[in-house]
Amino acid sequence: MSEFFAFVVREQDLIISNMLRHIYISLLAVFIGTLIAVPLGIWLTRKRKIANYILGITGIIQTIPSLVLLGLALIIFGLGVKPALIVLSLYSILPILRNTYTGISEVDDMYIEAAKGMGMKNIQILYMVEIPLALPVIIAGIRISLIYIISWATLAALIGAGGLGDLIWTGLASYDKNLIYGGAIPASILALVVGALIGFIQKIATPRGLRR
Amino acid sequence: MVRFENVKKAYNDVTVIEDLNLHIKEGQLVVLIGPSGCGKTTTLKMINRIIEPTSGSIYIDGEDITKVNPVMLRRKIGYVIQQIGLFPNMTIAQNVEIIPKLLGWPADKRRKRTEELLHMVDMSPEQYADRYPSELSGGQQQRIGVLRALAAEPPLVLMDEPFGALDPITRESLQDEVKRLQKKLKKTIVFVTHDMDEALKIADVIVLMKDGKIVQAASPEELLSNPANDFVAQFIGKHRLNDGLEIETVEDVMRHDPVTVTKDIGTSESVALMKRKGVNSLLVVDDEGRLEGVVTVDKIRKQGKAGRNISELIDKDIRTIPTNTNAREAFDILIEDKLDYLAVVDDKNKVKGLVTKTSIVKALAEVVWKDNGHE
DSSP: OHHHHHHHHHTHHHHHHHHHHHHHHHHHHHHHHHHHHHHHHHHHHHOHHHHHHHHHHHHHHHHSOHHHHHHHHHHHHOSSHHHHHHHHHHHHHHHHHHHHHHHHHTSOHHHHHHHHHTTOOHHHIIIIIIHHHHHHHHHHHHHHHHHHHHHHHHHHGGGTOOSHHHHHHHHHHTTOHHHHHHHHHHHHHHHHHHHHHHHHHHHHHSOGGGOO | OEEEEEEEEEETTEEEEEEEEEEEOTTOEEEEEOSTTSSHHHHHHHHTTSSOOSEEEEEETTEEGGGSOHHHHHHTEEEEOTTOOOOTTSOHHHHHTHHHHHTTOOHHHHHHHHHHHHHHTTOOHHHHTTSOGGGSOHHHHHHHHHHHHHTTOOSEEEEESTTTTSOHHHHHHHHHHHHHHHHHHTOEEEEEESOHHHHHHHOSEEEEEETTEEEEEEOHHHHHHSOSSHHHHHHTHHHHHHTTOOOOBGGGTSBSOOOEEOTTSBHHHHHHHHHHHTOSEEEEEOTTSBEEEEEEHHHHHHHOOTTSBGGGGOBOOOOEEETTSBHHHHHHHHHHTTOSEEEEEOTTOBEEEEEEHHHHHHHHHHHHHOOOOOO
C-alpha cells in the first residue's frame, strides 16, 4: 500500500493530466450526446409512431459490445480522440433520449390542455410547461449517461483517446499493479463524484413546487 | 355573445353533436347539463376551438371563430378545467399571470391585477402569491384556477365541470363565489356540469342535452315548472319534489341503489357484503338484472355452508311491485302485510329499487319539512 502511495506522489502529474483528459473526453461526449438526444427525444414525442423504431435502434446500438464499436471506429476513423468521441457520444444518446421521451410524454395531459386553453403556442407549451416539468427526468438521464461514459472512456484509451484508461492498459501490458490502480481508482472516484454532483444539480433544477 | 349555427360534430361515423343551434347572451351564466356522452363538453370545447366542429359555424360577437387564430381566440376566453391544471412549477402569482404575460402586460400591472384578484376571493396576496399549487388545498387551487381564467379580463369564460372533484362544502362555496364574481364582473360564463343541484343554483339558463341534441334550454324556473318532455322531468325529478309537488309513485320514494348480487356469489362473501352495506338481506338477480329472489343473513347462518354459493338459499317468495305503483299503496302493503321491504321492478322484472319503512319516514319528512330529498 505504501508503495502505491509513493507511486501516486511520484507520478501525480501523470495521473492528474490523464484524469483531466478523461473528464474532458467524457463531458464532451455526453455534451454532444445531449445535444443530439434531447431535441430528438422531444421531436419523438410529437411522432409517436416512429418513436418506438428510433428508440429500438438506439437500444440496439447500446447492446453492441463497446470493444466491437471501438474497433469499428478505429477501422473507419483511425486512431485518436475523434473516433473515441464518436463512439462514446453514440453510447451516451440512449439514456438521455429515453428519459427525455418518457419525461415529456408523462407530463399530465391536463397541463397541456390548460396551457392550450389559455392560448399558449406549441413552442410556449414546450418551454413553459413540458420542459420544466420533464427536466428532473431528463437530467436523471444525463446523469446515468455520464456515469456510464466515465467507465467506458477507460476502454477508449485503446484507440488512442488517452485518459485514465491509458494507465490501466499500460499497467496491464507491463504487469504494473500501481499503474492499474493509479488509473482504476481515480476513474471510480470520478464516476461517484460526478454522479453525486449531477444528483445535486438535479435537485436544484427540480421546480420548488415539484419537490417532495 | 356566442352563437352556434347548425353545428355538427362527428368522429368518423359517430355523431356526437347533431345540428346544434344555441344563442348565449351576454352576461348570462349558461349551464350545459346532461348525462355523460350527451355532448356538453364537446359543445363547450368547440367555443375555444380545442375541438373543431365537423360542419356549421360558431360566432363570438358576430365573428366566425374559424376566421380567428385559435391562439389569439383562446387568450380572450377564460378556461377552467375539472382537473384544475395549475402548473406545479410556477407559483400562484405566476400561474395567475400567464395570460397577461402572454399578452405582454408590464410586470407591475400584472402584479397589481393578481393582488386584486386574490383579494376578490379573500386570499391575501402576501400569504399566497408566492406559494406553489401543491401547498394549497383542492378548493383553494380551483379558486386560483378560476382567477387564472379571469386574469386578462376576458368577457367570456368557459368552465368544464370545474368543481366536480371537490368536496360538497367547498363546491358550494365556490359556486357562490362564481355566481358572485359573474354578477359583479358581468361575465358571460358557459359552465358544464352533470349536477342538477349545481345547475339550478348558479344558472341563468340551463341547456339540457341528450345524445348530442338540446332537449330544452330555459331558465331554472321554467325548466322546473314546464319540463319539455319526460326526459327533462326525469332529469330534474327529485327537484320537482322539493317544489311542493306531491309524491306520486314508488319511484319518488324508493332507494335507488339496492344491494344486488348474482346467485354464484359465495355465502361468506354475501355476509361480508351485507355487513359492509349495513343490510340483512340481498336481492338476487340474473345477469340481465332481473329479480330471482332474496337471500337473508339468517338463512345463510342457519343453512349455509362455507365455500358454497347462495343458489340453494334463495327465497323466491318475494313481494314485488311495479315502478308506477302509487307510493301510498306501497306503504299500505308494507304496513298491512308486516313486510320489511318491497322490491320495485319494471315490466321486464328488472330490479329498480327497494321500498323500506325508512322510505316512508323519509317521504314524510320531505312533505313536512320540504327538505332536500337526497336519497
